[in-house]
Amino acid sequence: MALAAVSLDDKYALESGRIYLTGTQALVRLPIMQRARDLAAGLNTAGFISGYRGSPLGSLDLELWRAGRFITDNHIHFQPGVNEDLAATAIWGSQQVGLYGDAKYDGVFAMWYGKGPGVDRSGDAFKHGNNAGTAPHGGVLVLAGDDHTCKSSTLPHQSEYAFMDASIPVLNPSGVQEFLDYGLFGWAMSRYSGLWCGFKTVAETVDTSASVAIDAGRVSIVTPDDFEMPPGGLNIRWPDPPLDQERRLHEHKLYAALAFARANRMDGRVFGSTRPRFGIVTAGKTYLDVRQALEDLGIDEAMARESGLAIYKVAMVWPLEREGARRFAEGLEEILVIEEKRALIENQLKEQLYNWDAASRPRIIGKFDEAGVWMLPSNDELTPARIARVIAQRIARFHTSEIIESRLAFLDRKEAALADWTPPLTRNPHFCSGCPHNTSTRVPEGSRAMAGIGCHYMAL
DSSP states (O other), X not given: OOOOOOOXXXXXXXXXXXXXXXXXXXXXXXXXXXXXXXXXXXXXXXXXXXXXXXTTSTTHHHHHHHTHHHHHHTXXXXXXXXXXXXXXXXXXXXXXXXXXXXXXXXXXXXXXXXXXXXXXXXXXXXXXXXXXXXXXTOOEEEEEEEOXXXXXXXXXXXXXXXXXXXXXXXXXXXXXXXXXXXXHHHHHHHHHHOOOEEEEEEHHHHSOEEEEEOOTTSSOOOOOSSOOOOTTOSSOOSSOOHHHXXXXXXXXXXXXXXXXXXHTTOSEEEEEOSXXXXXXXXXXXXXXXXXXXHHHTTOOHHHHHHHTEEEEEXXXXXXXXXXXXXXHHTTOXXXXXXXXXXOSHHHHHHHHHTTSOTTTOOEEESSBOTTSOBSSOSSSOOOHHHHHHHHHHHHTTTOOOHHHHHHHHHHHHHHHHHHTOOOSOOOOOOOOTTOTHXXXXXXXXXXXXXXXXXXXXXXX
């Protein structure tokens, strides 16, 4: 049997099939796929990428430089920003190139990247760019690198609320394949709705690897047929007074994004019973934790069907698409929303189901149970073990199983054993070898250092 020829360049050179990618490499591959889709549709587009490095996107610029000839050959220009908000302003400019009749391309699709603090500092540029809108054949993806556990940051981050404040929809991929799939959906939705599109990344999704399908036509994108586009459309134009931008944003653009998500069925039931009584709603990295928790409990598809359990996986976590959520909620007795950090999906779901008939409306719990007791705290991160205990507690109302009880006992023994273990050595935080911060952050005699942003924070 002849073996296929394999090259390290396959991750960017191959046009179809499967390749092995890290999350960072998938984000580099993504604009190459968008360019290929546009060419297949008869569009001559270009790409523009700008941002500022920071974990978990700390090596994205390095990987873009390494892939230089591939992105250049695909008419993609990479220009790292002096800081995050200057990069966001340049991204805004990429959507303006078609306003004056002298553009070389049909449109420019753009990608901004930055760590959670970069999202915070770029709010003004995000709001201006998002209000102005995107080009019909352009579109903007805004990659937010969030550090939920403060592993390499001075504060933990959750960027969804900053995006909400700027009225930017948020996609939350759960792995490398979804970096590609959701990214293509994101640019298409951005073009259709005129909105910038937020894209959440965390270390667990960026710093991982997977075999993924890379066919540019793998994702079938549908144009909504139940949304009435207003006169003049939703894309960028000039002149465009600020109050006109606000009216278009509030009355049309967000609803266009919801129509797009609905038409493309971005959210849906992915596991378990087709006639469930107990539903779990989750998204992104936490979806993988939920699946691990179910496996730890011994709950496979057959047991899920038997117990009446089902999972609803959300792609666009804000704004939450209502019709799909309501279809999932029909017939349920209880919905458990599992999400890291502050409640986002849970609050929207409660609002959307509030006006349902109280007799048929399912009970919705998440951060707290019905007695107001913390179940899934918003601080730190959620672990599969913690999630497993909550699922076991809630599913006991609908189904009893010796398998679940024995698995819980095993988890208890495992955690007790780990709690009794003390590492023999302690490694103190220190600068990397040769780092100039070794000397540049030494505190002068008589002074105190009590703050700092960056790795030199260790000087504190």
